[in-house]
Amino acid sequence: MPFHVRLRFGPPSSPAVTGTWDGGATTERKFRGFIGRYGSRADVRIELVEDGPQGERTLRSWTRERGEVEGA
Structure with missing residues (x-):
């Protein structure tokens, strides 16, 4: 699987x-x-996503404001 x-710089709709x-x-x-390379930037969002039979599922995400979060 x-x-x-x-890795996004800007809002969730950004490339x-x-x-x-x-x-x-x-x-x-x-x-x-x-996270080590880009995590200190205010506008970054990093996501770890699993692509399974039901579609994509976010396992973890990172932003500077919230740190690491399980799920979305």
Whole structure:
């Protein structure tokens, strides 16, 4: 099952940079790496998304204001 990490600068409707990996461990490392690299910016949102049979599901997200949040 594919996993995605999305990086957005600006509102949720803004374009995203997306990486896709098959393994959850690799995706988790990428998610943490994006937080380390971009997490201090006020306008950034980073999401870890699972792409399953029912569609996409956000597992975790990060913003500077809220930090890491489970789900959306």
